Amino acid sequence: MNAPIELLKRAGNEALRVNPTVADIDITTHGSDFLWAVFSVMAATGLGTMIWSLKLSRGERAFHYLSAAILATASVAYFSMASDLGATPVTVEFTNYGPAEVNGARPTRSIWYARYIDWTITTPLLLLEILLVSGLPLSTIFVTIFFDLVMIITGLIGALVQSTYKWGYYTMGCVAMFYVFWVIYGPGLKSAAHLGDDFKKAYLYSSLLLTILWTLYPIAWGLADGSNTISPDGEMVFYGVLDLLAKPVFALFHMFALRKCNYSSLHLKSGKFxxxxxxxxxxxxxxxxxxxxxxxxxxxxxxxxxxxxxxxxxxxxxxxxxxxxxxxxxxxx
Structure with missing residues (x-):
């Protein structure tokens, strides 16, 4: 009678038992369950993208490989977070959520550096998916990716800072993000229009989807890492939904949008010498x-x-x- 019950218990999510939480304000098993679900979607979509790429000629798989790399990286990050790994405790500036004191001191909250490592790799690749369709010169693409990295790294530094100076990094990250948006909707859109209506539509629709989602990330940061207003579980849901839309959903949307475009016009076809x-x-x-x-x-x-x-x-x-x-x-x- 007790044996089946024990088996059911072992079949459950034991991540937090095996890897105990590191901060006073941290995720629960419910948050870990959600992260496992996101991991499954990321991994399955990445595998499906690689299988889809096999139906194309080797010289026309750039966007499929970019999407697969994005989803593979996100899968590793979400596996880490679902396992309650990849976080470090940082003393909160505000006590809007959780206890006001722990042992006479301000409580700590988990800051998930695994997420920022994910973004450092995936956001430049997401930008490449868009900017390679624009026909912009490589110099413009490189500087845009640089400011994207500034956006992510300042977010990480700000999250690790305990004092109010974190909001200075937050501001710098937002400025970098708006520069990226200016390139996308300024010279990027103008350049894509020269490639034809099909490319312009694919570029514009994909850009709208991605940039609208990206504007919500600073809000999530402000509520979680910044002001400690929402719970870590709520943080995981907020970021998790955004990541699902900005990665697997965006990847599929972008690849379908490019089906009517003449790939050779981008001069991206590769092959052996x-x-x-x-x-x-x-x-x-x-x-x-x-x-x-x-x-x-x-x-x-x-x-x-x-x-x-x-x-x-x-x-x-x-x-x-x-x-x-x-x-x-x-x-x-």
Whole structure:
């Protein structure tokens, strides 16, 4: 009679028993249960995205691989938090939630650095998913990702600070976020419009979804890490719902939005060098022939002063064939 009951107990969530809480204000088993559910969704969607990518040619999987990387990273973070790992106690500035004192001192609250590590990896990848569709130059993309990292890192530092100075970091993070938004809706939208209506719509709709969600994260930070107004379980639900919408839902939405777009217009197609060697060689030979023609050196048979261009047309000496040189350069890399 007691054996089935013991088995049921063992089958339950024992994360907080195995990994005890570290702060006075911390999650409960209910919060851990919710985090396990989010982990399951992240992991399942990431696996599904990788399977979906197998249906595409190898050179057209950039957005699927980005989404899979985002979801894999989030899965690790949520596994850690659901296991009650990846947190550190920090003394609260405000006692809006929880006890006013513990042993004569202000209580501590768990700050989940695992979440910020997740965001440090995933938010730049989310930006890449959008900005690669815009056609913006790499320099603009790099500086936008830099300010995104400033946004995340200042949030982490602010969460770890015990005094009111944390709100200075919070302000800097918000300023960085608004710069990212300016790039998305300023030069980014203008650039995407040049690629055609399909790209403009996909870019705009995906940007709207992501940026609207991102504006809610500072609110969650202010209520949780900042002012200690909501419970840690409430914090997990708030951030968890946002992460579900900003990662698996956004990833699927973005990939479906791009189905009608001409992938080759983005010049993102990748592949082995050997796949394009013949194309590169023919292109180089065409350039050499064009230069020779402009200089008035090419004969009617495609030779330059008796020297064959391309496939050795002419007397067969000193053939200008860039492919071997390209192969040698590639081999030394």
């Amino acid at each position: 050997s796949d394009y060697e013949d194309l590169a060689g023919n292109h180089a030979r065409a350039i050499e022939a064009g230069k020779a023609s402009e200089a008035g050196l090419a004969g009617s048979d495609g030779t330059v002063n008796g020297t064959g261009i391309g496939n050795g047309v002419g007397n067969g000496t000193n053939t200008l064939n860039p492919a071997p040189a390209m192969r040698q350069a590639h081999a030394t890399q």
